[in-house]
Amino acid sequence: MNVSWDGERHAHDPFEPGPVTVVERKPLAPNIQLLTVHAPIVAAKIRPGNFVIVRADEYAERTPLTVADWDRNQGTISMVFMTVGTSTYKLSKLKKGDVLPTFAGPLGKAMEIDSWGTVLLIGGCYGIGIIYPLARALKEKGNRVISLVEGRSEFLLYWRDRLEAVSDQTIYATKDLSLGDHRDAADVVESLMKAGEPVQRVFVIGCTFLMYHMSQVTRPYGIKTIVSLNPIMIDGTGMCGACRVSVGGQTRFACVDGPDFDGHQVDWDLLLARRKAYLGPEAESVER
């Protein structure tokens, strides 16, 4: 005799995620990709600052991606990521309808959202997408939101209309001055400070150098600066410790204690060194 279980009742399990399928994947700028997937259970729970772990195929690394948007009604989640190695390259080749073999989340602590008054959000690279839901949440909470986006040139600054829609003020900084009046975000922060803008809190999301640099710029002003760290991870649930960072002299796991930390307390040298741990093998993997 075979198994006699009530497949129908079992099939209506509300916690059965079903296959996670790609709804859309498109480049937003050179090397920057948008990936939207259908994952209703995760979408129902996701909050700004959370990340997900994704694999494009059964050989790929478990790649952590911070979420950039979601639609709870449609059950979709969007991630913005930079193509940097083999596993993100594979993600950048996904097509509509593809099924992701791994999609887990929400992971990490959600960003603390409160009503602080005036807040400054700084985004660069993939972080431009990630500050969007943060700006939206902070705006909904009643803050005056200033969004500052940095890039080498105008064509790298995507999602400007979206950011403008949820920000009270949006400022652009481009190295070639193709957009905005400033060459880099540090100049903007300095001029905002000099103009007496009452910024109560700063959020910086982007490459490690941007987050490090902005933390140095805000430090003399004593404005709490939150950064979203991006160390190497594997499981993303606190199991391996690969993502350990030093914050305020204490070792923390970015995946469960973060990924958001006080930028003035982060040991940036350690983070930069640990991010480079596998540059050699990564080059070998990419060449292959």
Added chain:
Amino acid sequence: MPKKVIVPKKTPMLEQPPDERIRNFDEVPYGYTAEEAMAEARRCLECARPGCMSGCPVNINIPGFLKLIAEGDFRGAINLIKETNALPAITGRVCPQEEQCEGVCALCKRFEPVAIGRLERFAADWEAEQGPPEIPTLPPPTGKKVAVVGSGPAGLTVAADLVKKGHYVTIFEALHEPGGVLIYGIPEFRLPKAIVRREVEYVCSLGVKLVKDFVVGNAATVDELLQEYDAVFLGTGAGLPWFLNIPGENLNGVYSANEYLTRSNLMKAYRFPEYDTPIARGQRVATIGGGNVAMDAARTALRLGAKESIIVYRRSRDEMPARKEEIHHAEEEGVIFELLTTPVALHGDSNGWVKEVECIRNELGEPDASGRRRPVPIKDSNFRIPVDVVVLAIGQSPNPLIPKTTPDLQVAKYGVVIVDEKTMKTSKRGVFAGGDVATGGATVILAMGHGKKAAASIDEYLRTGEW
């Protein structure tokens, strides 16, 4: 009836020679042939009051299955084992039999015990060779639903036992492959992953549903699960790695054993670049710790190409918690043991990579709370071991994700979930726990023993509604 002729020694099991096996990840022992298995099973004295069964945390009818193997009825033997143990191919390989069934075998007094573990493995492997396993007849559905959190040995055991009672069971696994520590922790050469997959498939073939990539605590809290399921079992293991809190621990090349083994086993970094996840292939690898996990890491390092793989352990060989067989295999393979040695600092090069472990020598003092003699540092005995990879295998504790999101779940020191040892009930109604999450870190078979106890009391709770 003629008196039984005593065969003093176990029938040997062939193994890959050490110099060959350190260059591959294939399983070390080959397993018994049918003839060897029957010969070994015939060594059983058929005691009137067998001790072996009482030594088994999952109460396998050991004399019964040995007799069936001796008679050549391998199908009968595996079916008998599976009445109480859903994962025989796994336990036959990783159980510490010398402390359990074999440790209390009557032969032990003067001779070697019956090789019960090897015979269990034989029966399970024989079954796998015959094609799909026989599925037992299941009772009609009760309509009750159980959520099992974690697909390691505890969770799989609970699931198999409860589905056989007619309950609906859904297992939630956080990672992308089911098996828990059997997949991410124990290396291929000790427990081939194809065997884990086979055992998981067997449990699923009984009607258990498996949901992977589902992080309970985040994607759904325990309270949310309880709105849909009549009971919840937490078998989430001990996934939080410990560090030594010594200088230099965050240098590159320093891994928790969890990370090192997860990269190699779950992510298949030993097959990089075919698989995308890399791992540092150190030339000189120091593994800190003396348990089974440390042996697994040190032996993995050799297979990843290390010229020297060194175990650094603070007490002496007698206090090592690893199974004797694991220590023996590590020694055969050339693992170097730096005993009575404690690391005090890790030193790095200018690129932030570890290059030396600074250690201090110990002598043994009085026994501590664990009954083992305490290591006492010898003043000014510091010395340095040159390395390029360090693996910390000094223990782990339960992952705090679920306790943090389940306010009325009581935990003890190190986040170990408090349970009633007889029923595996937690402080929260409808929630049971077992395995490493309730012990802080023990063996596969103890987790399975917990699973059996939990399944029995979950079944009772579902039938009576009494807490």
